[in-house]
Each structure stands twice: as structure tokens, then as C-alpha cells.
Amino acid sequence: MAVKWLPRWFFQLASPRWCYQITGMLIPWFAVVSITLVVLGTIWGLAFAPADYQQGNSFRIIYLHVPAAILAQSFYMLMALAGAIGLIWKMKVADMVAKSVAPIGASLAVLALLTGAIWGKPTWGSWWVWDARLTSMLVLLFLYLGVIALNSAIESETTAGQATAVLSLVGLVNIPIIKYSVEWWNTLHQPASFKLTEKPAMPPEMWVPLLVMVIGFYTLFGLALMLRLRNEILQRERRASWVRDLLSVKA
């Protein structure tokens, strides 16, 4: 195999057992860091950041909306990437990561959509506007739902993993095309309306808490991913002796 250039830890990742152990060690750290960051970011954003001169205090929704939207997109990328690794190197753990990411990513897309809609009410005066960003997020949610539906429709775990990997890769190629076409369609239909999040140069008092929230969200949902992944590992490796030992010791 011509994969000698890859570092060793990459192949260690392939071992479900190693992965289970390492996530077990990482989880407490992630929990502390993520909760600190998210609590800090939320309080900062809600109480200390200045209000927007146009949108007033409804602007504070940005500290939730933007991190959710960013994560929903990057988790889709992670899912497709993990799926590709699973396909190419037949790496079981990558398959499990891809499967565990999907519901988390979908819930983030839902959060981004809901907060976008709620933010839209005071800003645009209606709950839903066919804004380019909201529309692409809706399509992203559909892509997530497709992946989840396909995964649950196929009985064999291996086949399900491979099939969803192909689908998520196809989706990944399509995301930029969909984004571009939706943006273009949007400008065609509603010329330059008031955008939700595009602001010319936010002052640091506004974007620093946003940055804190984004990082906090990455760690927080990384934590959620690890929790899910561990369940997936246990379930799929139930036959392995290390799982059996683990279970009988933990009694």
C-alpha cells in the first residue's frame, strides 16, 4: 500500500480500542474547556457586548446563530472527509465518526435555521425570508437528512457506511454549487435587502465574544461527537475481547 507517508497516529486512529481510550481521556478536558468558553461567550455576548446601532439588542442572536451555522457546515465537511477515509482505507473508526457526526450536524443546522428565523422577525418583520444564507442552510439540512435516512435504511453497517460516504462526498462537491446558485438566485429576486449577518467591519467588542463562542462551540460539539462515537465503537466492537473485558471489569 502506498500510504507510508501518513504519520503513525493516523493508523492508530484506525484502532477502535485506541480511539475509545483516547476519547475517554480527552472528554473531561473538552468538557471543562468547552463549558467555560461557551458560558463566557454567552454572558459576554448577551450582557457586555454593545448593541448594534441598527438592529439593537436582537443582534445578540448572532452569538448563537453564526457559530451554529459555521459548525453545521464544517461538520458536513468532517462527515464527508471521514466517509472518504473510511471508503479508501476501509477504516472502521472513520465510518463510525461519519455516522456519529450526521445527527449532530443536522441539529446544528436546525439551530441555525431557527435562530435565523427568530432573528428575522424583528429584523425583516417576518419569520421566514428567502434569504440566500437561510436557503442554503435549509438545503444543507436536507443533505444531512438524506444522509441520515440512507444510513438508517441500509441494514448492513458496512454497506450503510460506504453508501453514506459516497452520498456525503457527492453532497460536498455540490455544496459550493448550491451556495453559489442560491446566492445568485437570491440577488435576482430580491435586490440588496438588509442582510442578517453581513456587517462592515465589526468592532472588536462585538467580534471577540463571537470568536469565543465559535471556539466554544467547536469544543462543545466535539465533545458531543466523542460521546456519540464511543457508543458507536462499543456497539460495533461488541465482539472484540477488549470490549468484553471492559464490560466485565466495569461491573
Added chain:
Amino acid sequence: MAFESFADFLNMGGHGLYVWLCYGLGLLIVVANLLLPMQQSKQVIRELRRRLRREEGSA
């Protein structure tokens, strides 16, 4: 602090409903994403342990 009083803070300049609704939803989704897998983990371990016991019993 961007607000004069706690009531001001809750009111969010008239947009309180929207802001707090969003953060409530955010909290809900965060908590669900953390609690559900933890609960599932208990279930998985219980289920696998039951399996193990059954196999030991039959062996």
C-alpha cells in the same frame, strides 16, 4: 455592561422575546446533544452486558 438594570437586560430593548427564545433553543439543542449520547451509553453498556451474561450462561 451594556444594560442599566436586570429588567433592562431581560427586556433586551424590546427584543427580549426573540433573544431569549433563541438562547433557550440553543440551550435545548446543546443539552440534548450531550445528554442523549450519555443516556444511550448507559443503555448500550446495559444491553451489551446482558448479552455477555447470556453467552456466559449458555457456554
Added chain:
Amino acid sequence: MSNQQTSFAKLFVHTFKRDLVLAFRRKSELVNPLIFFLIVVTLFPIGVSPEPQFLAELAPGLLWVAALLSTLLSMESLFKADFDDGSLEQLLLSPQPLFMVVLAKVSAHWLMSGLALTLVAPVLAVMLFLPAEGMPGLMLSLLLGTPTLSLIGAIGAALTVGLRRGGVLISLLVLPLYIPVLIFGSSAVQAAITGLPLGGYFALLGALLALALALAPLATGAALRISVSG
């Protein structure tokens, strides 16, 4: 090398012909998408309003959405029969490139769904009072857009071919991916009606088609291997 190329060409032509013959022997599959197209378009005046001006405004989008749905409806059968009788296994065991076979099958399929829809569309456009200026835009955009729909749909068909109830699932997988084609296709028709230049839309639809031609058969091939393997 040239010997190999002729064998690829032969494979393409043979598979293409075979699928055409098969389609003509199962006539229902041939006409069902067309009937569906007709019915969906008929539902709108009945359900919304028969007022000519309103319909004319709705027509570009409506025709495109209906074309998209009926292409999707026909997609499920693309690999189903071959999967059921084992021909798909034989196909995967060919030493010839799968890319060619998939391309041939999709081309044959498009000829009977996409091209047929394109040819029927003007009739329906008249029923929806689409202005005559929009006609060339409609036909050309369908001609350029429907092959992309078939190519993308083939991926969904290949992924769900082994499942007993793949029908609804395939729409869930494929419809979001159809959005760019829908946007550019219906915009082209609208531009044609208002007399705006059409070149840009066709360039975009062409670019989508080129991309789909290059990538979709690969994904479809991989998906077929996975489905047969499971």
C-alpha cells in the same frame, strides 16, 4: 490502444442499444413519466387559478419543477431490473470500465425521459400560456439541464437499488442536489420571456452538465459496487 478504444466504444453502443430495446419492450416505463409530467402540470391551474396571466408568470418554474419530478420518478427503474435479475452482477464483473457502461445506461435513460420531456414541454407551455418568446429558452434549457438531472439521479438510483423501498428515499437524496439546475433552468426561461440575453444561463447549465458528466458516473459506479456488495 486504439483497439481498446474501439472496444470501449463498442461497449457504449451495445449497452446503449440494449437499454433502448429494453425500454421499448417495457412500454409503461417509457410513457409513465410523460403522463406524470402532464398530470402535475394540469393540477396547477385546477388547484391554484386558471387565470392566463397568473399561469404565464408561474409557467417557467412550474414546468421545470414538473420536469424535475418526472425525471426523478423515472430514475428508480434505471438499475432496478438489472439488479433483480443479476445482470448488474455480470456488469460489475466485466473487465471493461464501469464508467462507460454507466454513461451508456444514463444516456439511454435520458433519451427516453429527459429528451421526451423536452419535446413534450412546448405543448404544456402553451396550456400554461407561456409567451412564445419563452419557448426556445424553455426547450434549450431543458435540453441542457435534464441530462444533468439524469446523471445526478443515477447516483441516487445506484445507492438505493438494493433497498426494498427505495422510491421515497431516492427523492430525499437527489432533490436537494437538483436545486442549482432548477435555478438556472427556470431563470433561463424567465430571461427568454423578458428578452434578456440567454448565453450566461446556458453556459452555467453547460458547466453543470460537464461537471456531472465527469464525476457522476464515477460516483454511480462506486455506489453500484457498494449496493451489489451488500
Added chain:
Amino acid sequence: MSTELLSARSLFCERDDRILFEGLDLTLNTGEILQIEGRNGSGKTTLLRILSGLSSHFEGELYWQGEVMGEVQEAYLADLVYIGHLPGVSGQLTAEENLRWHCALHPSLDIEKIDYAIGQVGLRGFEDLPAYQLSAGQKRRIALARLYMSEAKLWILDEPFTAIDKVGVAAKEALMLKHLSCGGSVILTTHQDMSDHMPVRTLSLGEPQEIGDE
């Protein structure tokens, strides 16, 4: 002189929580018939699908003429005829049309031989009927006609004699002997006993293991 054609090392396959086989080694030499035995559900078909390259749900290595399968896949497929549970015969097409498409998939085959093959499997007079009008046995014969056209070294046959009458079976056995004498080999599963004069080596698949029973 016999040389190694196909070999598999430490194959492992699990399905629906059962281990079908584990640490399975097999070697097939030229001029040999290998019969896979085992009860229903013991993984015979799965093994044949793995060997043919249709299924990738396994761990272990496959070698074709001493080389790793992944690197010589195309050469392998060019030298393989696989007839599975499903005949791979399209019901809407006639025997001849079915075989013509088969020739397109395998460019080394000679289209001229289709007529001969149809005659050999006893389908003369049925050439113009679409396959769905034929009996199960006749459909099977269309699939088996591929063997008469092929010069492939390896035949993998899953229950090739199902729905074939006695005369047909005898003809197939003769065909196999001829194939062996040309340096070919066969891997097959069958519920029917083969005639005594056939040089058959058998491989038994044990009971599938319920996962956890050790």
C-alpha cells in the same frame, strides 16, 4: 503440471452477527474442481461472491496467479466466468440478445460463437423468444451458454445445476472436463452429487459461529 491459480489467505467474514468463516485458506490449482460444501446459511454463496470480487465484506487476502488481487483485478475479471444464484439474464431480451451484451462486456469473446453456444445448451428453436417466456431451466441454460463461449481460466459457479435435467448435467460435466484439460479450473457449489469420474476436491464450511460462542 499444475500451478496455483487462485488462492485466499485467512479470510474472515461476518454477517448478521455470525462469523461465517474465520482464518479460511484455500488454494486452487489449474486443472482442478473445487467444490464448496456446507449447509444452508454456511456462507457458500458469500464465499463465491468474495472470490469473484463482487463482495468486499471480508478481511484477508486474495491472490490471482500469485499476485495481489487488487493489482491485477482487470486481468482476473478477463479470465473469470461467474454464474451466480441470479442467472443475469434479462427477461425482456432473447437468448441471443442477452449473450450479445455479454460479449460487449467481455471484448475477448467472439460473437460468432453465440450461435454455437445456443445450440450446445439446447436452446435451438427458442432463439427469438424473450427470456421471460422460457422456463427457469431454460433461463439457466442461457447463463450456462457463457461457458461454451468463454476461454476464461476460472469458472465460479453457484449451484449451476439447479433446474437442469439429467442430460443437461451430463453435458455440463463433459464441458467441465474439457475445460480442465485445457488448464482451466472450476469452483462450484452444488446440492447434486457429481459423477464419480469427476476430479473433485471438496472444501467444507463449518457451522457458522454465533458471535460470542468461543
